[in-house]
Structures are given as C-alpha cells and as structure tokens.
Amino acid sequence: MPENRFRHRITCGWLRDCASEPTPTSPWPSLLWDEQMMKDQVRMLDAQKETGVEVNSVWGLFVGREWPSDLANTIDAGRAEQVRWFTDEAHKRGLKVVLGMGIYSWGFDRIIREHPEVTAPDNANAKEHVMCPFQPAAWEWQRHVLDYVMDPKWGLDGLSMQSADQGRCKCPSCAKRSNAEHHADILMRSAEYVRKNRPNWIIGTACWGLRVDEPEEMAHIIRMSGSFDYLLEVSELSARKGVRAELVKKLQCPFGSVGGAFVEPPQHYHRLRWFVPLGHGAAEAIAAVYRDGGRANEIYYRPLYNPVEEVSWRAGAYVLSEPVLTPREAVRRAVGAVYGSTGQDLDVLTDWMIRGEKAYLSRSTFKIGDGPLSLEFLVWDKNPSVGSPPIYLRDRMTPEQRKDYGVELRQLRGELAAMKVPNETAKDLTLKSIDGALADLMALL
Ligand SMILES: [Zn+2]
Numbered sequence: 128m129p130e131n132r133f134r135h136r137i138t139c140g141w142l143r144d145c146a147s148e149p150t151p152t153s154p155w156p157s158l159l160w161d162e163q164m165m166k167d168q169v170r171m172l173d174a175q176k177e178t179g180v181e182v183n184s185v186w187g188l189f190v191g192r193e194w195p196s197d198l199a200n201t202i203d204a205g206r207a208e209q210v211r212w213f214t215d216e217a218h219k220r221g222l223k224v225v226l227g228m229g230i231y232s233w234g235f236d237r238i239i240r241e242h243p244e245v246t247a248p249d250n251a252n253a254k255e256h257v258m259c260p261f262q263p264a265a266w267e268w269q270r271h272v273l274d275y276v277m278d279p280k281w282g283l284d285g286l287s288m289q290s291a292d293q294g295r296c297k298c299p300s301c302a303k304r305s306n307a308e309h310h311a312d313i314l315m316r317s318a319e320y321v322r323k324n325r326p327n328w329i330i331g332t333a334c335w336g337l338r339v340d341e342p343e344e345m346a347h348i349i350r351m352s353g354s355f356d357y358l359l360e361v362s363e364l365s366a367r368k369g370v371r372a373e374l375v376k377k378l379q380c381p382f383g384s385v386g387g388a389f390v391e392p393p394q395h396y397h398r399l400r401w402f403v404p405l406g407h408g409a410a411e412a413i414a415a416v417y418r419d420g421g422r423a424n425e426i427y428y429r430p431l432y433n434p435v436e437e438v439s440w441r442a443g444a445y446v447l448s449e450p451v452l453t454p455r456e457a458v459r460r461a462v463g464a465v466y467g468s469t470g471q472d473l474d475v476l477t478d479w480m481i482r483g484e485k486a487y488l489s490r491s492t493f494k495i496g497d498g499p500l501s502l503e504f505l506v507w508d509k510n511p512s513v514g515s516p517p518i519y520l521r522d523r524m525t526p527e528q529r530k531d532y533g534v535e536l537r538q539l540r541g542e543l544a545a546m547k548v549p550n551e552t553a554k555d556l557t558l559k560s561i562d563g564a565l566a567d568l569m570a571l572l
Pocket of ligand 1: 247259260297300302
C-alpha cells in the first residue's frame with residue numbers, strides 16, 4: 128500500500144443514506160431493504176472499489192433504535208440472508224464492512240424499557256436512552272449485543288462504536304466523572320472485549336456528541352485512542368483552534384474527520400429536490416486533515432442517483448487515496464467520471480460545479496468543517512407528501528440572500544442547459560435537481 132494516502136478510507140451512513148428512493152412515510156431511520164436498495168448498495172460498493180475507499184461502515188443492518196431483549200430473533204431469515212449478501216458483495220470487491228453501533232445508549236431504548244435495572248435508579252432524566260455503567264446489568268446487555276454482532280455468520284469485519292450522541296448517565300456515581308472520562312471508560316471496555324474475541328477486526332469510533340479538543344479532557348481522549356484503530360472528530364473544532372496537528376501526535380491511533388462537509392441524506396425528500404455541491408469543500412477539508420497528520424477519514428454515504436451528490440462523494444473519495452490532489456483537481460476528476468466530459472468541456476463543467484458550491488456557501492451560515500448539513504428535519508412525521516421544510520434555505524439564509532441565490536441558480540441552470548455533456552442523463556438529472564431547489568426557494572419567498 129502506498130504510504131501517501133489515508134490508512135483507513137471509510138464511507139459511512141445509515142443503510143438508506145445511499146438510497147435512490149426516499150421513504151417519506153417511515154420514521155427515521157428507515158431500514159427498508161428492498162431490491163432497489165440492494166441495487167443502490169451495489170452501486171456504492173462499485174464506486175468504493177473503483178476509488179479505493181476500502182471500508183463500508185454501515186448503520187441499521189439489524190436495528191434502528193431498538194435491539195430486542197430476544198436478541199436471537201432480532202431479524203428474520205430473509206434479512207439475515209441480506210446481511211450476508213451485503214458482506215459477501217463487499218468482500219468480492221476486496222472491501223470490508225464495519226457495523227456502526229451505539230454503546231450503552233443508541234439502540235438500547237427497548238432493553239431499557241424492558242430491563243430498567245440497566246439504568247441508575249436515581250437518574251430519571253436519562254432513563255429513556257442511556258444505560259448506567261455502574262449497573263452490572265448494563266454491561267451484561269451491552270455484551271450480549273456485542274456477542275450477537277460478533278457472530279461469524281454475518282461476515283462483518285469490525286465495528287464503529289459511538290456512545291455520546293444521546294448524552295450520558297448523570298447519576299451521582301457517573302456525575303463524578305467528566306464527559307470524556309465517562310465515554311472513554313465504556314468505549315474502551317467494549318472495544319477491548321471485541322478485540323479479545325475478534326483480534327483481526329477493525330474497531331473505530333466517531334465522536335458524535337463527544338468533544339476531543341478540550342485540553343482538560345485530553346488525557347482521557349489519549350487513553351481511549353489506545354483501544355481503537357481510528358478515532359474521528361465530527362465538527363472540526365480541533366482544526367479551528369489550531370491544535371489538531373498537536374492532537375494527532377499525542378493519540379495512539381490514526382485520527383481524522385467525518386468528511387468536512389456533506390449533505391445529511393434527507394430521508395423524506397425526492398433525490399432531485401436539492402442542488403448543493405460540496406465536493407470542493409469536502410476535498411479541501413480532508414486534505415487539511417492529512418496535512419495535520421490524520422490518517423483515517425470517513426466520507427458520508429450519498430444518494431448517488433443525484434449526480435451532484437456523486438460528484439461530492441467522489442471528490443472526497445479521490446482525496447482519501449491521493450491527499451495531495453488540489454480540491455479543484457478532485458472535483459475535476461469526479462465531474463469527469465460522472466458526466467463523461469473531457470478536455471476543455473471538463474474544465475468548464477468543473478468551474479461551473481465549483482461556482483454552484485460557492486453560490487450556496489457564500490450565502491449560508493454553514494461552514495466547511497461543520498460536518499453534516501441538514502436539508503430538512505431528520506425526524507419528521509407531518510405531511511409526508513411534501514416532507515419537512517427545507518431548513519438549509521429557510522434557516523441559513525436571509526430572505527434577501529435567498530432571492531439573490533435564486534438569481535444565481537437560474538443563471539447556472541441556463542449555462543448547464545447550453546453545455547454539451549456526454550452523459551445526457553446526468554445532465555438532465557442535474558437540471559431537475561436545480562429545479563427542485565428553485566421550487567423550494569420560490570415557496571419560501
Ligand atoms: Zn450512572
């Protein structure tokens with residue numbers, strides 16, 4: 128393996144984050160795994176193989192929010208076959224599958240309801256979503272779930288563990304420990320248990336809900352890094368504070384980000400409802416991680432059916448394998464792969480795509496390094512036929528900026544419509560995605 132690339136090149140998401148069809152009537156996260164979804168997964172795995180993104184870190188193969196107490200019957204025989212189908216398809220392409228899972232919190236709601244002894248008796252606020260590490264039953268249940276996913280029949284290659292995005296237990300015993308100390312303890316215990324049983328597995332952690340940039344917590348972050356193969360920061364606060372390179376040197380495992388900038392795949396929206404290129408920003412952010420010494424990075428799944436999302440995903444993917452690429456060159460390669468343009472036409476379309484990105488970023492409160500950009504509310508159960516309001520336009524721009532943005536989008540649309548693009552389907556889908564964004568803008572006027 129060449130030295131000059133990220134050691135851990137990962138794409139990550141919930142099962143349907145790469146889906147070409149929305150599930151507007153399902154509660155988030157939807158785990159619908161139909162034939163179209165399987166085709167979408169194959170498309171993602173092929174793109175991974177082609178670009179060298181070795182690891183697929185997937186959430187929701189088994190459950191969304193709730194592991195059942197009857198773990199042996201978590202999924203039926205049909206879904207068990209699909210899990211094995213997915214890991215087999217990845218392995219055929221030389222890729223690895225890492226399962227994303229919550230530790231002591233996410234995924235344990237039902238076990239908490241059915242076995243309240245996993246929570247602290249005096250911690251009413253956190254009872255719904257978090258187990259207490261001081262209750263012996265909590266570790267028993269955590270261990271049962273780990274045993275379940277470690278079963279070789281699934282063909283998994285590792286785990287990506289998260290403990291912090293639902294908060295933490297704050298009972299008197301837990302409250303004596305700082306945030307990082309608390310999470311380091313439960314994550315390390317789980318990681319070491321898995322390591323003992325599956326010494327060849329990849330065990331990573333993405334620190335959703337856990338800050339890694341605070342000096343007073345550093346000792347715990349460093350301690351924790353000794354149990355993992357990689358550790359990822361979500362919002363790039365360590366880079367903004369100028370301490371990331373220093374942090375990387377102190378950690379015992381490769382460090383990285385979740386991709387710098389990406390659209391959080393909107394479950395309820397038609398895949399051509401938005402036009403938000405973020406490939407240039409993502410490539411810039413990922414290359415900066417590498418320059419700071421980071422050697423592990425995720426890029427989020429995208430619905431590749433939207434050609435602009437594929438450009439953004441690919442721009443990140445190319446930088447993972449070749450971190451010295453300039454962001455423009457990464458976007459250029461991605462545009463060439465998606466639209467088939469070459470030579471001068473490719474340069475024109477590349478510049479057009481980057482202008483499309485700046486058109487949004489120059490007017491929005493969203494900043495590269497923030498991680499996910501939410502287009503809509505993640506959880507939305509009202510009026511499924513129209514979906515949640517487009518908060519990326521409504522809440523991140525002033526009415527004046529929206530008006531101005533609409534003018535630029537129309538300009539960009541006109542230019543693309545006049546361009547000669549070999550992949551006419553991709554061009555047509557892109558025009559439709561601009562129309563989708565314009566329709567949302569008009570509705571907000
Ligand atoms: Zn507790």
